[in-house]
Amino acid sequence: MADLHEGAPIAGLYEPHNSAGQYLQYHYIASNSNPAGSKQRLADAGDGSEYSKARALCHPRSSKYHDLFGYNDLFLVDPDSGVIIYSIGKEVDFGMSLATGLYRDSNLADAVNAAINAKAKGFVKIVDFAHYKPSYGAPAAFITSPIFDGDEFIGVLGLQVPVDEINRVMTGNNNWAKDGLGRSGEAYLVGADSAMRSVSKFLVEDPAGYLETLSALNVKSQTIDDIEHYGTSILEQQMDTEATRNALERREGTMIVDDYRGVKVLSSYSPLNLNGLDWAVLSEMDLDEAYAPINEFKRNILFWGSLIILFITVASLLLSSVFIQPVMRLIGCAKDISSGEINALAASENPGEFWELATALAGMVDGLDTQTKTIEMLSLERWNLLQKLLPSSVAQRLLSGENIIADPVENASVMLTEVIGLDAFAHSISTEQRVRLVNDLVCRFDSAADECGVDKIKFVADCYVSASGLVGGRLDHMGRMVRFALELQKQVKHFNHDHGTDFDVISSIHSGDVVIGTVGSSKMTYDIWGDTVSTANSILAQGKPSRGSILVSQPVFEFLQDVYYFDKLNPDPYSGSLQSLIPMWRLVGAAKQQSEVA
Structure with missing residues (x-):
């Protein structure tokens, strides 16, 4: 026990305080001639006591199961006093009370108390590893179960978990390569505190190199000393990696982490479902070795x-x-x-x-x-x-992709020209003749419009609609419209001469704001709208014009009165026009200065 203390241990604390315990330790430990670690060889102290006789009967069978399953020790505990009344290993806890003695706070005492309190058949309690002083302070885990004689609770069976068996399973009898873990791979257990619950492969293979690695990683010297003293990494080596944390959070998977040596490894992890133990199992291999087949395949x-x-x-x-x-x-x-x-x-x-x-x-x-x-x-x-x-500018815009054209125009001139006699004459000839006749007349009007710089809008029934000043900002649009109206009178005279007809024209001109644009898609129409168009139409309706008249509105008169003679007209209040009476003038002829020049 002195090895477990920095100072000198107090012997009285480790001695039984009752005669039964003193008897057991005297005859089976102190008087046992077998060396420490082999005290289990003594089956009968030879003192002739009833205890020794009973022990001599059960010890061979208990030892057989103890050796068969590799347990570190096997205990029988009195449920009333908590005294360990039987132990195969016969360590210093033999004969001591787990209820009141030095070991009442040990993990073995926790396991025994759980079995005593359960008092149920089939109950099994397993406690995690902890340093156990009677086992020289080495890590120990225990399993306990209540013992019944019929329905009578008579004691507790305790088993010290075989650490060597756990290590044998986790290391594959120290043959990691045979288990497919290669030269650097290992499998180990960790507990809820992230400490190992099985030995490290590298401690088994190279203890000195393992301790040097820990020292280089600035692991506490006390931890290194404990690992060296106990010869195991259980409870001492911390495994605080992301893989460990995931496994303890009840997750499983595979990932690349830096292991407890500071080496990159490929780590596979999974929680263990053990009643009473929060453990996880991890299997790791150095990344270089794990990826060696892949790298070889790449090469x-x-x-x-x-x-x-x-x-x-x-x-x-x-x-x-x-x-x-x-x-x-x-x-x-x-x-x-x-x-x-x-x-x-x-x-x-x-x-x-x-x-x-x-x-x-x-x-x-x-x-x-x-x-x-x-x-x-x-x-x-x-x-x-x-x-x-269409006008060239409008046609160009349509070809460039514009679908809807609607442009406001300020201060343009609009003229409506009614062909007198066309409707009546058209009814007296065939349809084909009518079409040919109208086509010839409209073509003459179109040619005159091009010569005068006027835009044709449309020809509907017997009315030819035209405008000037729509494109290009012509300042003389009013004068152009008057010259175009005079030209249409000439064209009608030529037409009458060629066809033997008696047509004439009446024109109305007004200037103001208009909107021009296209309407429709499959059969597109270019048209003009606004009050200016309506006013020109009303002048034509209200003026009671005679054949060959050219009527203008007040704005047109004021702009052209120095160029042409005009007579003031009184609008017809009974014309049927929806607009109020509009001031209008009738063109008489050119002014004197123009006549003299002519």
Whole structure:
């Protein structure tokens, strides 16, 4: 016991305080001639006592099971006093009370008290490792179970867990490589305190090197001394790694961690389901060794892959002479095609797959050229058609992708021209003649609009709608509209002469703000809206104009009164127009200065 204390132990604390205990220790420990560690050889003290007789009967059988299962010790405990009345190992706890003595706080006492308190058949209690002084302070774990004689509770059976058996299982009889753990792998147990519950492989293989490694890792010197003293890492070696923490949190898996030696290892972990023990099992191998097969496989792939690439390269060089000439000819022909020489492939020699490919390529290029010309022609036709239907700027915007066009225009001029006599004459001729007649008249009006710089809006029934100043910001849009109205009178006279008709025109002009835009998608219409259009229409309705009249609104009169003569007109209040009466003027002719110049 002196080895377990820094000072001198007090012998009285380790002696039994009752005569029975003193008797047991005297006859079976003190008078036992066998050396320490072999006291179990004594079965009968030979004192002739009833205890010795009973012990002589049961000791051989108990020893047989003790040796068979490799237990460190086997105990019988009196449930009333807590005294250990039988022990195979006969250590200093033999004859001592676990209820009141020095060992009342030991893990063996906890296990015995649990069995006493349970008093139930089949109850088993296992307690975790702790340093046990009677076993020279070495780590010890115990299993206890109550003993019954029929239904009478007569004692407690205690077993000291065989540490060597646990280590034998975890180390595979120190043959880790045979168990598939290689030269660096090991399997071990850890408890809830993250300390080992089985011995470290590296302590078994190289105790001195193991202790030096711990010292280099700044492990406490007391811990290193205890490991060296007890010859085991159980309860001493801390395994505070992420894998250990995961296992103790009842998780399992595999991961790479730095182990207790500071070496990277591949660690597989899992909790153990042992009643009363919060343990986990881990199996680890140095990362270099664990990945050695993978690294070897990579090297093999690199080696054979390099050989294959080398073989392919050499084969390609050898075969290039067979394929390079047709390919080069094909490249030259492709360059000729890009420069426009579509028939360059026709002169190619050595017909074969490349020649067929080149011929097909030439046909494709020829087809693309034809399609491109067709598309360009259709685009030009579409542009010309849009220009005939719409102003150039509007047509350009539609071609650029605008779907909806609606533009406000400030201060533009709008003219409505009614063809007098057209409707009545059209009913007297055939439909085909009517269409030809109207088409000729509208074409003459369109030509006059182009000459005068006026935009045609539409021709509806017998009314020709036009405007000026919509695009480009023309400042003389009012004057242009008057000149266009005079030109339309001339065109009607020529038309009457050519067709023998008696048509005439009446025009109304007003200036102001308008909105222009396109309406519809499949059959698009270009139109103009606003109060200015309505006012021009009302002038035409309210003015009671005579044939050949050109009517203007007040703004147009004020702008052109120095250029043309105008007569003031009184609007017809019974015209049916929804607008109020509008001031209007009728064009009489050009001003004096213009007449003299003419």
